[in-house]
Amino acid sequence: MKSQERYVSTLRNMLREWRWILGYVNRYRFTVLLYIILGITGTVMSLGTAVASKFLIDAVVSKYDYKLFEYAAVTVGLALFQFVFSAAASWISAVIGTKVNNEIREEIYSNILKSKWEDIHSFHSGDLLNRIEGDAAAVSNGVISFIPGAVTKLLQFFGSLIIVLYYDKVMALISLLSAPFLFLASRILIKTMRKYNAASRDLNGKVISFSEESIRNIHIIKAFDLTASYINNFRKTIDAYRSVKLSYEKFSVVTTFILSVIGLAVSYACYGWGVYRLWQGAITFGTMTLFLQISGGLSSSFSALASLVPSAVSIATSAGRIMEVTSYEKEADGDRGLALEILEKSKNSPVTVCMENVTFTYSDGGSAVLNNVSLRASSGETVALVGPSGEGKTTVLKLLLGLTEPDSGTITISAGGEKIKVSDSTRRFFSYVPQETGMFSGTVADNLRAVNASAEDSELLEALEQTEMADFIGSLSEGIYSQLGEMGGNVSAGQAQRLAIARALLKKAPILLLDEATGSLDPETEDKVLRNIMTHNPAQICILTTHRESMLRYCDRIYRVNSDGSVTAADFKTEL
Numbered sequence: 154m155k156s157q158e159r160y161v162s163t164l165r166n167m168l169r170e171w172r173w174i175l176g177y178v179n180r181y182r183f184t185v186l187l188y189i190i191l192g193i194t195g196t197v198m199s200l201g202t203a204v205a206s207k208f209l210i211d212a213v214v215s216k217y218d219y220k221l222f223e224y225a226a227v228t229v230g231l232a233l234f235q236f237v238f239s240a241a242a243s244w245i246s247a248v249i250g251t252k253v254n255n256e257i258r259e260e261i262y263s264n265i266l267k268s269k270w271e272d273i274h275s276f277h278s279g280d281l282l283n284r285i286e287g288d289a290a291a292v293s294n295g296v297i298s299f300i301p302g303a304v305t306k307l308l309q310f311f312g313s314l315i316i317v318l319y320y321d322k323v324m325a326l327i328s329l330l331s332a333p334f335l336f337l338a339s340r341i342l343i344k345t346m347r348k349y350n351a352a353s354r355d356l357n358g359k360v361i362s363f364s365e366e367s368i369r370n371i372h373i374i375k376a377f378d379l380t381a382s383y384i385n386n387f388r389k390t391i392d393a394y395r396s397v398k399l400s401y402e403k404f405s406v407v408t409t410f411i412l413s414v415i416g417l418a419v420s421y422a423c424y425g426w427g428v429y430r431l432w433q434g435a436i437t438f439g440t441m442t443l444f445l446q447i448s449g450g451l452s453s454s455f456s457a458l459a460s461l462v463p464s465a466v467s468i469a470t471s472a473g474r475i476m477e478v479t480s481y482e483k484e485a486d487g488d489r490g491l492a493l494e495i496l497e498k499s500k501n502s503p504v505t506v507c508m509e510n511v512t513f514t515y516s517d518g519g520s521a522v523l524n525n526v527s528l529r530a531s532s533g534e535t536v537a538l539v540g541p542s543g544e545g546k547t548t549v550l551k552l553l554l555g556l557t558e559p560d561s562g563t564i565t566i567s568a569g570g571e572k573i574k575v576s577d578s579t580r581r582f583f584s585y586v587p588q589e590t591g592m593f594s595g596t597v598a599d600n601l602r603a604v605n606a607s608a609e610d611s612e613l614l615e616a617l618e619q620t621e622m623a624d625f626i627g628s629l630s631e632g633i634y635s636q637l638g639e640m641g642g643n644v645s646a647g648q649a650q651r652l653a654i655a656r657a658l659l660k661k662a663p664i665l666l667l668d669e670a671t672g673s674l675d676p677e678t679e680d681k682v683l684r685n686i687m688t689h690n691p692a693q694i695c696i697l698t699t700h701r702e703s704m705l706r707y708c709d710r711i712y713r714v715n716s717d718g719s720v721t722a723a724d725f726k727t728e729l
């Protein structure tokens with residue numbers, strides 16, 4: 154009973170996943186239809202060739218049939234056409250397959266990017282990559298070829314059956330003997346294949362995650378002399394994948410073998426029956442040839458129908474994995490109108506950002522990181538968040554940016570008598586320098602312009618000037634058009650921090666968030682950079698986190714984040 158229930162729930166999930174896939178099939182219905190028509194034409198031609206060759210052989214055997222050459226021409230003509238059709242079908246499938254694959258990939262990518270950070274950040278990037286690549290390919294292949302393939306194979310099966318039925322009813326009955334086996338096999342196939350499929354996709358995700366992470370951190374692996382142990386761990390990860398894959402293949406080979414044997418037995422039974430009827434004189438040589446060809450077609454379409462079951466399972470598993478990451482609630486810039494209005498007002502009137510009685514817990518459980526926190530900052534103020542590592546300073550900034558939502562309490566931005574609750578729509582008020590800098594590959598200019606596409610070269614240079622980076626960038630042969638390596642890999646940590654600050658300044662937003670933004674700078678450069686920022690835009694709100702006492706002299710107010718999650722106003726002479 155338990156197993157029956159599990160089977161029903163598996164079928165229900167598969168049905169849900171296939172309904173999702175059918176949404177795509179519907180979107181590409183004309184293509185799919187064209188593909189079905191090509192498949193049907195090919196099948197009809199192959200059946201037609203078999204019937205034509207029957208007439209040809211009967212004509213040859215009877216010797217006086219003057220239509221011999223016409224039959225021969227039709228047989229050869231149909232066979233040639235079949236070739237052309239199958240070539241055309243392959244080409245169309247390649248063209249459309251790539252298009253659909255790209256569109257599905259783009260859809261997953263944009264869905265991931267639009268999802269709330271809190272929902273999506275717990276996935277490993279390697280796992281997400283695996284879904285964008287592997288699962289998208291499996292689904293797009295399914296969208297394009299599964300239904301046309303199924304239609305074609307069903308047509309081949311029933312077409313062959315009808316032809317056999319027309320010439321010999323007993324033969325038709327024999328060829329149907331395989332049907333109950335197919336029904337029984339499909340139940341076992343669905344259950345087992347689904348289990349293996351999910352496990353092998355997950356493990357493949359782990360392999361990709363592991364390799365991606367270790368390649369990104371190759372310098373750490375080398376520094377700790379961990380090369381051998383990482384190679385060993387990589388081997389273990391791929392071995393785990395291999396063992397699931399092999400169990401899956403073993404199961405697949407055995408079931409294919411059994412089904413092929415059944416198909417072959419049916420095909421030989423048809424052959425034997427045909428020979429017997431020929432010996433009886435009940436059928437002609439031509440009909441016998443027709444039976445031979447058709448029984449081959451019957452057994453091959455039978456195996457193809459059987460293989461549709463595992464491929465339906467595999468496509469559904471991939472669809473389920475894609476649905477999982479694309480089904481989260483999306484950020485939709487819902488308060489855009491009000492946010493733009495207040496942003497406009499902020500040009501002429503002071504802005505205040507205010508956190509009131511905010512309590513926050515990360516979704517993966519644990520205790521509250523912030524507990525009943527209140528703080529505020531207004532135009533022209535520089536406010537510091539201090540406190541020991543891991544107490545919640547970065548979390549405060551993430552809440553301000555609307556990357557996470559408080560469990561209770563409110564965070565608002567107000568200007569010109571209007572107020573708005575912080576959300577994805579209010580990110581336009583902020584410039585942000587994250588703790589880990591977060592530069593991208595591309596040129597220095599690409600990185601800076603990412604936040605302000607219309608910025609002139611002179612504005613880029615001005616931002617670099619303010620962050621004491623202009624001399625260094627100027628000394629490079631290509632200046633601001635010099636390439637930064639992956640994640641800004643070819644500049645020093647302090648230079649990357651200064652580039653990240655330059656990028657934030659270029660956005661020209663009313664609130665600047667600096668998360669340990671100058672931690673890698675020497676005191677002298679840090680001092681210059683901070684002074685430049687403050688004097689260049691005195692009206693800007695600056696909220697910074699720091700462990701350095703030297704930074705506090707720029708601050709109007711200091712908040713200390715405590716270990717119980719509370720935040721208290723602090724005196725900079727005694728705190729840190």
Ligand SMILES: Nc1ncnc2c1ncn2[C@@H]1O[C@H](COP(=O)(O)OP(=O)(O)OP(=O)(O)O)[C@@H](O)[C@H]1O
Nearest residue numbers: 515516517522541542543544545546547548549588
């Ligand atoms: N994405 C996350 N999911 C779950 N817990 C998290 C997450 N990010 C941070 N935390 C937890 O929240 C607490 C506060 O982290 P946060 O990054 O805000 O500290 P911080 O004060 O900025 O520390 P540091 O000075 O080291 O940068 C930590 O205990 C951390 O373990």
Ligand SMILES: [Mg+2]
Nearest residue numbers: 546547588668
């Ligand atoms: Mg932090």
